[in-house]
Amino acid sequence: MSKQGERLQNKGVRGTRKAATDRSTAPDGGGGGGAPRSRWKLWLKRLFLWGVGLAVLGLIFLAFAVGFAAQSLPSYSTLQATQPGQTIVIRARDGRELVEIGPSFGDWLKYDDIPENMTNAMVAVEDKRFRSHFGVDPVRLTGALLEGVTGSRARLGGTSTITQQLARNLFLNNNRSLDRKAREAVLAMALEWKFSKEELLELYLNKVYFGGGAYGIDSASRKFFSHPANELSVEEAAIIAGLVKAPSQYSPTADVQAAVDRAQVVLELMREQGYITADQAQVDVSAVQLKEQAGQNSVRYFTDWVLPQLDIILPETYEPIEVWTTLDIGMQRAATASIEANTPKGAQGALVSLDRDGAILALVGGTDYVASNFNRATTAMRQPGSAWKLFVYLAALEAGYKPEDKVNDTPVTIDGWSPRNSNGRNVGETDLRTAFAYSINTVAAQLGNEVGFGTVASMARRFGVNSKVDTNPSMVLGASEMRVIEMTQAFAGIAAKGVAIEPYGITKVTGASGEVLYRREASPGSPVVPDYVVAGITDLLQAAVQTGTGRAAQIGRPVAGKTGTTSSNKDGWFIGFSSGITTGVWMGRDDAKAVPGLQGGRAPAQAFASYMRYAVKSRPVEEFDVTLELPEWQLEPDAEAMFGEPDDYYYIDEQGNMIQPGRDEFGPEDERGPDAPPAASQDFLEEATGGALPQQSQRPPREPRRPPPQPAIKPGE
Template identity: 40%
Template sequence: MTGRPPKRQRIEPRFHDGESGSLDMRLTAEDRPAAGQRPNAPRKAKPANRQNASSGSRSGPARRKSAKSRRGKGGRKRRGGNSRLLRFVKRGAYWSAVLGIWGIVVVAGVLGYYAAHLPPTSEWAVPKRPPNIRIVSASGHLIANRGDTGGEAVRLEQLPHYLPEAVMAIEDRRFRSHFGIDPIGLARAVFVNASSGRLVQGGSTLTQQLAKNLFLEPDRTFSRKMQEVVLSLWLEQKFSKDEILEMYLNRVYLGAGAYGVDAAARRYFGKSARLVTLNEAAILAGLLKAPSRYAPTNNPKLSEERAQTVLLAMHDAGYIDDDQVKVALAETATIVANRQTSSENYVADWVMELLPGYVGSIDTDVIVDTTIDLDLQHAAERSLRTALASEGGKLAVSQGAVVTLDGSGAVKALIGGANYARSQYNRAIHARRQPGSAFKPFVYLAAVEQGLTPETIRVDEPVRIGNWAPQNYTRKYRGPVTLTEALSLSLNTVAARLAQEVGPARVIDTAQRLGISSPLQKNASIALGTSEVTPLEIAAAFVPFSNGGYGVVPHVIRSIRTMKGKLLYSRKGDGPGRVIDPYSLGAMNRMMAETLSTGTGRAAELEGRPAAGKTGTSQDFRDGWFIGYTGQLTTAVWIGNDDNSPTKRATGGSLPARIWKDVMVAGHDGLPVSALPGIYEAPVQVAEPAGSGLVPPGRIGDDPGRPILPEPGKGRGPLNLLQRIFGG
């Protein structure tokens, strides 16, 4: 019979209950995607009957154990570790964000609190830089910068590029990228300072430093620091980076009273900041850390080391290459001597005294054009210093002054003392001293205007005027002498007689008409210069003898302009006009020329050049003077002591005469020889006022010609007068 397959017993699937042949519905390792396999990839086929798949069939627990072993010992641990790390990172990021937000809120609150203590932002404004006064010579060379800064304001584009780069490299390398505050630099500074246990680095940016310099006091408090931050943020919002950098470079303090890079460049290198070299720029940038400590004038070696640090910082920042570093390191900066010791500072100080009277208050940089000849200024300074150094000790003289003017009254040189660094007192302008016999020309001029001549005879003999009995320097008497001899030899008795004849009041009027402005005592002793005058005013009063008889107003300022060229002041006009008539002028020049030829001023004689002048020695040799002139220049020299103590017989014909000669030789270098005005002119007869025999003083200013001024009691004809003037 056909056989039918045996009927098999149906086995129903059921969950594992520990018996063999049961169905295990749990996943095994093969049921899971392998590493890198897509989840929907086809799975490897399984045996239909797990029990018959192999002779070594395993129970459920055995298979679970096998699956665990196939997963590897560290599989679950690795997955759990990665998960925990991920959760940690997420939580860290979350809380960092939270803390960052709260930090911003707190910082903003703190800044807002301290900002509230500042004036309203509508009132915030960058204060104007203090104006600089640039004082220049007649040829345009710098004499001095005056003002709170000591230098000019320079535009950023006028500076060599490596100067601002040096500052940024050493002070604020991320200046161009930060917003006024440098968080990176601040964090680094905090870390370095915390690690070292002391303040090593600062975190302030250039903007913060500018804010502090512009608006805040230098105290180190938390409140000031927060206000500095607020103002820095405002500056960054208000101005461009270039504008901030320019303001900083023009205002930062760099030692020795110099504010701004131009002032510092002039102070240390004697040049504008526009012209500094790379090495000099590094020196200036190095000063920012500690101006006094790194100043090349105080410690050249330390300054050089600091400059090398700046150069390396510039190289690291990419501003300069290897070759530029090598060239700069090989360069030696030339440090100028301290300009604060030079005599030009007396001129600069005087200009600053005069300036408000010309232009009032100044709120911008200006240029003051002066009449000073710097070559003559330096020559006069050398002459005075050399003379005092060689003979000052021997003669017990410690001070001196020199003033030189041209025929218009323009001051060409002015030395106010032996050494400006030791004493800034300007003796040429402010020191009133007894002129001694240097005052006698005013006495003789008054006498000549009253009719006397150079050949008029007076007797040199003992004289008494009231209780006063003047004596000659030599204590000897010559008897009858001409006025020319009496003046050239500086005979006191004759001068006293002449003052008595014309009257002290007329002598004072004459001196004031020529330019003496100090108070003069109306007494007989005025003939010997007992009333005090300044070197400047007596020099100005002698100028009419050199320029043809015209009074002058001594002046040193020619014009004042802003840096943009706007004219604020220009000198116009002349002096008071004619103050000596031509005849009197010729007579006086003839007499005073003898002082240099045969009289007390022989040490001042100029070879091949007509000159005239007068020596002066005050009582007890306290003052020595020589005041003289040519047809082009007039110079006054004074020596003495500030405490008015006597010298050791220093007379006007000794040291002052030699100083005067040195100054005048230098001053006339290249100038043509010029005759003294009026000395060779013959007089012209004019009518005399009836009954007086004298020319009224009013005729002097009107210049009616060359009047014949006869000696009282003598012939009045032209021939007689010519004989008396020219002899024979």
Template identity: 40%
Template sequence: MDLRLSPDDRVDGGPQRKARGQRAQAGSGSNGPKGGKPRRPQNRKVKKKRSGGMRFIVGFAYFCFTMLLLGGVAVAGIVVYYGQDLGSSSTWEVPQRPPNIRVLASNGQLLTNRGQTGGEAVGIHELPPYVGQAVVASEDRRFYSHFGVDPIGLASVGIEMIRAGGITRGASTITQQVAKNLFLTPDQTLGRKVQEALLAVWLEQNYSKDQILELYLNRVHFGSGSTGIEAAAQTYFGISARNLSLGQAAMLAGILPAPSYYNPRTHPDRAAERQRLALANMVREGYITEQEAHAAAQNMDANITTERVAGTEYYVADWVESLMNDYLGEVNEDVVVSTTLDWDMQKQAEFVIKEAVASQGEDLDFSQAAFVAMDTEGRVRALVGGVDYSQSSYNRAVTSRRQPGSAFKPFVYLAALQQGYTPDTLMVDEPLDYEGWQPENSNGRYVGPVLLRDALAFSINTVSARLAIDIGPENVVETAYRMGFSTNFQPVPSIALGTQEVSLLELTSAYAPFANGGYGVVPNVITRITTTDGEVLFEETPAGPGRILTDEQVGMMNDMLQTGVQAGTGTRAQLGNWPMAGKTGTTQRNRDALFVGYTASLVGGVWLGNDDDTPTRVFGGQIPAQIWRDIMAEAHEGLQSAALPGNYVKLQDRVAVPMQDTMPATGTPVTIDQIQGQPGQQPAPLPQQQIQPQQQQPVAVPADDGIGGLLNGLFGE
């Protein structure tokens, strides 16, 4: 059976297909289907084979494109991988620069800067133009043309490293350095470099070039603890960055790659070489001429300051910094603090104290000192927290708390005056035993009956102790608080001898009401706080509890305390023709020696001792009183002498009238005959009795002129 299909059997078969077949045969000629090859259609083009060179070029281009594509994908993957650690760019923001506190003396002189940077931020518009130009020419000469990352610079550094066979220099732009300083750690890793580039591009999109340069200048480290251009200018040249010369700007720009290695103080030759290189870069970029560069490089050694000595004003700056939260809350911007400090008095106090410790400290076994001076309204004019701030920043005037010894006794006597005693009240100096407590005088001797005035002037311990017991220690504590003490006192009899610790600052300020007519004060060192733009954040206003003493009480206290410097233990503090008063203090085993004195203009306190509380061989009436006099003498030059305030007239005529009196709270009979005697003669001690406080008003009894000589012989230093 024949299963072959004929043309008529096909779906497209029929006359038309047949006709096409006939036409094809008709056109085939002699080369038709009977044996010849069909002709090639005449209208088709002939393909030519590619040459070998062309195939290589095309293949190489294809390969490069493929590699580029793959490299782009790889880079994109790396960017995404490390970029995700940064979070969304919508959450990125430039972190706030640590705030700077500029501390000024009362005359506007800079004391120092406080904060993490060592100087305030300055605007790019505040700086001479060549400051930014020097940095750009040295660090990133295509700064104003790239987009945050410099491909040309990267390629240049890459070729350089290939030739050198190792790392030669960095290729980070200024923007990348800002990104690193603001957001990243200094780790040299691929991830950190990728993140740095991403952040740099973001910075360029959100900040102008000048803003980025300003960020850089205020955040970059210049060595020697200075961060930012202002801190660097103050550190190395003692001037503001606003006043930098061309040569100084070039030197600061030159040391940026390695601030420690090129430090102008320790390596001036290296710094000078870097300066010349920076100036040459500025010439190359067209910022300055050759002549300007040559002139700027001359005599730079004379412009570099020696390392600034950390003077005693640093104690004041530390104190100011510690007060910022109390005045402003959290400080979140640069501020300028104007203080009450008298620069000349501060330097005089620093000199006197250092001289005293250097010349006498070793012989008398003391190594430290502190001093506080304030006006009668409590404004601190000078404060020395120690001999050498660079050796110890511990503030012995503000932070340290030591026993004041007899320097606290005036507040015991004041409490007694408020209970009805007077300077002419008679007390008895004799051995005392109160419930097992047996206070003694420093020399172990007793004078018997004595006026309160003389007992305070010669710092007799038993009389102060008797007063505290008679009026009650709680009344002494109440009076101390009223006078401005902040210490948590315990109302025990020993408070009479100054055994509870206080700071020199609060002790000195507590004497101020005696000098100002009875008004309580709060020691103050800050008068004004402003932003760097001049916005006032704080302004000093009168503070304090107001009047706390009567005129008579002020007069009585000044009468007694003047006697102490005229004839008592504080005679070495006498201030020429200036009316003044004060009290010495020496603690057990001479571990602390103090003198606090005042005039109608100033109040000052001095402390000497050792940080480890070891004994000295100094009394309050010796070197502390002399230091007070030497500082105050200069501070009072040009001031008009003024009498101390108060309204009390002491008994001028002392008449020996035979009489008998009963001592308050002791019941001890005392006659006027027991008071009389020759200078230096010690009366026989009166019988010791158990002391029982009584509610009895003291009686003022006149004494003869021999008591002063007697006390001076027994207690005078």
């Protein structure tokens, strides 16, 4: 190249550089963003460096935490010897053992003795990367974080690895707090640091809970298949591995189909992960021979109700304890037999029997505990039907009615509601005793409207009913749902001369060395209604059994009780008492569908009689005291009571509203509110019962009613 050409080329290069320099410093923005971009890069670099630094510090802290935890872990032999759970022996009222509840352990299987199908099944369903992770699965953890951000539920497994589950079972509780999850992760990594994968699987498979009190695969194998775990087949291993997620839901003794379906999922996962062939995955799980379960009698319904109470009455303790209860073994057997023999096919039955102080003598929550452990005696909410009329007539008696008072069975409409009698007929004039004995709906509706629906609800509260009570007119026929145990409790209050009682099942608890950890102290109560009200309602209840709807409940000695049947025969009740024992029986379907022919006066009353014949056989016959010792204000002749100033008496206006002496009308809302006053004055009731009643309304109390010779509510109003 010539010198001239070189000069031209160098000049071009210098021009290009100059132009680039000019553009970089131009004020018009053409390339003027270099400085901000440099600052942005600088901040990104700083953030990255800070992030790396914090991550390194975090890893160092985690390593120290894991190392410290690993050094603090017990030895393998100590972990092997540790047994979870507390042994509780529950005894009957005579000291005989009812049931022992606590962990069941089989033989400890070394890793080499555990069938390979068992280890593979557990890894496949619980933690497929168990053999490669360090205690925490980063893949699962990342999936969980993404799920938390996106709200997706696509991830089928949980976040806890087998090692994390082992750490939780050995050292932690089951709450879901972030702190517990963090400690679980640290302990899992510490376990991985200190022990081999084989040792961890051995610990896990010998300690994990499989339901029914069975801890470890050997205990589970013996419980479900009647042979030790080293003989498990691939399909049996799949069933056991499937239990860990939800032992009660997938238990083959409770729901065979659920267990089979879950096992099929396990087998498919084993096939996908290469543990078994496609042919092996097609085994017929339903053909597995399950161990025949000895019938778990209905005492488990009682123990299920009793055991949670220990958390309240005892200080925290893990030592073995003995719980002494009120249950009578003979009565429990009789109660179970009466429910099984009398409950209609396809329906369920429940029974609660109380002694005069509230001690539970027998409790049956269903026809078959193994098939369903749902406790229909203490948990199920069902409409009591006409059994609820107990509270309607209690309020009426307290307001001044007497069993022989005349009432009219005629069509009636209250706030647009028109109740009908079960036979579709009306008998006209009758007396209170007959109306109760034959459970006449229209009379109950009139009485409830007269005394006030809120007053009826407050009467139920006095006798221990805690469930929600609606104060609509239909409440007088038992429209509000109740538990069997609380309805039985209320009737037991009548048997106890008007003293509200509290059901109880535990008398004392003793520790391993025999020391008394808890003893129930008796607390005598005061009557919540006057004696004349107790005598009057007992008269009515006895008539219902002698001549009315409860005749099937007769047992050859005095019985007082009431039937209850809801619409379309969905529920049947009988509740009554004799010789100091009060028993309530309910029957119906769990899905609340109709049961053909179910009426309180049939199967429930028959079950009551069958049980009570045994329950009272060793008790003396007790006649009921139905003599009415009326207060002075009730002894005035009706004709004389009509003289005097109108403001001295209650009356019903043309709109059907009750008018209180010397006051303006009560509106419907006032009369039916949840804080309605008692049917008689508070002062009078406290003097009559000898003690203060449960707090009622703050409104001025009523004066006792002097019933007129004719019903106070006009038919049709």
